Amino acid sequence: MSDEPKATGSTGDGRTGLRRLVPTWRWMLGGTMLLIVLGCGLLVAGYLLVSIPPANKAAAAQTNVFLYSDGSQIARDGEVNRENIDLARVPKSVQEAVLAAEDREFYQESAVDPKAMLRAGWNMVTGGGKQSGSTITQQYVKNYYLNQDQTLSRKAKEFFIALKLDNEVSKSDILEGYLNTSYFGRNAYGIQAAAQAYYSKDVSDLSTAEGAYLAALVNSPNAYDTEAHPENRRRAVARWHYVLDGMVKKGWISRGERDSMEFPKPGRAKPATGMSGQRGYLVEAVKNYLISNEIIDERRLAAGGFRITTTLDPKRQKAMREAVEDRLMSKLDKKERKVDKYVRAGGTSVDPKTGKIVAMYGGIDYTRQYVNNATRRDYQVGSTFKPFIFASALQNDARTQDGRSINADTVYDGTNKREVISDGQGTDYAPENEDKKSYGQIPVTKAMNKSVNSVFAQMGVDVGPKKVKQTAVDLGLPEKTPNMPEDGSIALGVATASTTDMAEAYATLANHGKRGHYSLVDKATHGGEVIELPDRDVTEKVERSAADSTTAVLRKVVQGGTGTAAQSAGRPAAGKTGTAEEDKAAWFAGYTPELATVVSVMGQNSETGEQKSLYGAAGLERVNGGGFPAEIWGDYTKAALEGEPVRDFDLETGGDAEIPGTTPPDSGEPSAPPTGGDPSTTGPPTDGPTTPPTDPGTPTLPPTDPPTDPGTPPTGGLEGGNTDGQVGGDDGGETGGPGGDQGWQGGNTTGRPASAARMSELPEDDRA
Secondary structure: OOOOOOOOOOOOOOOOHHHHHOOOHHHHHHHHHHHHHHHHHHHHHHHHHOOOOOOOOOHHHOOEEEEOOOOOEEEEEOOOEEOOOOHHHOOHHHHHHHHHHHOOOOOOOOOOOHHHHHHHHHHHHHOOOOOOOOOHHHHHHHHHOOOOOOOHHHHHHHHHHHHHHHHHOOHHHHHHHHHHHOEOOOOEEOHHHHHHHHHOOOHHHOOHHHHHHHHHHHHOHHHHOOOOOHHHHHHHHHHHHHHHHHHHHOOOOOHHHHHHOOOOOOOOOOOOHHHOOOHHHHHHHHHHHHHHOOOOOHHHHHHOOEEEEEOOOHHHHHHHHHHHHHHOHHHOOOOOOHHHHHEEEEEEEEOOOOOEEEEEEOOOOOOOOOOOOOOOOOOOOHHHHHHHHHHHHHHOOOEOOOOOEOOOOOEEEOOOOOOOEEOOEEOOOOOOOHHHOOOOEEEHHHHHHHOOHHHHHHHHHHHOHHHHHHHHHHHOOOOOOOOOOOOHHHHHOOOOOOHHHHHHHHHHHHOOOEEOOOEOEEEEEEOOEEOOOOOOOOEEOOOHHHHHHHHHHHHHHHHHOOOHHHHHHOOOOEEEEEEOHHHOEEEEEEEOOOOEEEEEEEEEOOOOOOEOOOOOHHHOOOOOOOOHHHHHHHHHHHHHOOOOOOOOOOOOOOOOOOOOOOOOOOOOOOOOOOOOOOHHHHOOOOEOOOOOOEOOOOOOOOOOOOOOOOOOOOOOOOOOEOOOOOOEOOOOOOOOOOOOOOOOOOOOOOOOOHHHOOHHHOOHHHOO
16 A cells, blocks of 8 residues: 555545536436435425315405596406306317317326426516416316416415326316316306306307307407407407317317308307496406506406506596587487497597506496497597608608608698509509599698698608508507508508507607506505506607607697697697598597597497498588597597696607697687587598598688688687688677688678588588
């Protein structure tokens, strides 16, 4: 044996220096085995320690409380609609449809899917979003024994209870429990309640197609109810196809059976009587907000127990309801005019500075008209989209085809059916102006006043449809707004955004291009838990000069264009009218520095859900954005801001638009004709996306005929006038006062308010 000393720093295996810090393969193997043993021990301990708890029925019996911003109550919901049934009562095809939708290997697989659970847990920890990693057994455990909390501890309990349940209960019993506890929307818990809620029949009478639709709902009831949210139909049908394709793949139905099926349209919902009036619309909107923003999981929200304080101001809510009733609903005669039965209204008002939605009008009564007209996305926005094109032109420093910079004074060719040019080549796209009118060379400001389709169709191509769409999204429209194409047709307002979407976009213009997260909820609690809400996170989405220049142009639309009825608010205002194709909807989108509000009047058959034209509604030839919507907007804004100081816009246009005069109109009397008297209402429709055309324009009749422009100035041109048709009257109409070049051209000497005129009272030749 050697007497030489061992080398300093040796590990005994010949490794020295930094190599000593690297574990040997023996250490690594030993450590791995130890972790496996510990893991198995934890699994065994968890299995032994976690017992199957009693059913958690109490959670479903709780109510949610919804409050106005001042703490007063809007409504309570949470009445449980559930009827447990035996699995034998559920048709085999309906059972298989649910399995095809949620867990196709249910009868063959284990009670848990570790891979899916790890993936869902990882997403939860890393902030990658909430994701289900559950089998049907796990979902049943969550529904019946636990709760909908998205926590790791709940997922761990769910894991062990599912394993125990799988060993102690048959698959059939688990499926029966799952079908009786799943939430299907419309406050329906269980397949039997769902069958009644959607098809008004017993579950045993459901067809395979109907069962497949109910199975599709389990994934996300809020996303697939085609009656509550008509815009959801496309993805609901896609999900329904997914379920049926799964049934074919598993051999449960034949390809021939599947191909012969038609989508089974569900019936209308039957809201609780406690949700009558505006309450149901507000509650539904708040729920959708919480769910779509992933603030509260849909099933957890349905389980109840939340106290939710909204941003809705009761004073402004009342003002909007009264404005709609006074200006629109009181003018309808459903007994005398069939079209009046089709009239609907929706509106949303946003505080641009805070991003809070302060008022919303969903319809006449939630228990009678279930679809929320403030949030639905299935009516064209018409020419209310045109400001986004102009803002995009400024934002992107766009130029015309011949190289001129686009601003408010840029002159375009407003010839009717002028072919849109791109890179010097024709496009075969030649939109028609309202009333087939040609305007010749016209500056952008006047083209906005008159909503000249040929101008904005060309401008949209000059800017680039993709850039136009991006600006609309930056302003506030959802990126997935239906029918918002990246082609030339985007310029004519074919997009089907909601009044809420549009109000948020116009609020961004009012806030000088700055936008943050818009909110409908101020606070939400669940017992002692305070629910985390999204931050406002305000950033400049559109350059201030682009937003302010757009505001300057829209000020002139209110001062002397199609939106003069909005002057009744008695405050500096900017806005734009719009009319959907075939007069199926009329819009006014406008704002003051304090409020951005969008109002839409729509036509829909209550029985079939079909969109209907509004020709003849309220006894008028047409319904346009400058009529009812602008009048409602004016009344609402005046009442909503009552008592607050009048503020003017603080605009920085950078020379891209002239800042208009700032003197607000007299708030004592409307400075534009009310319903029926506005020329844009009594004449052809304004601002439609295709045909009917989009703006009343100037008739080809001689000056002694009705007005050549729908606008009336802040002074003059209001009531009466002289008979030579050159100046408008002030009040009495005997002497008349200057009407300006935007005033009524003509009147009477009796002083009878022009606002009281109706089409039936005009000479036959004057009904243009």
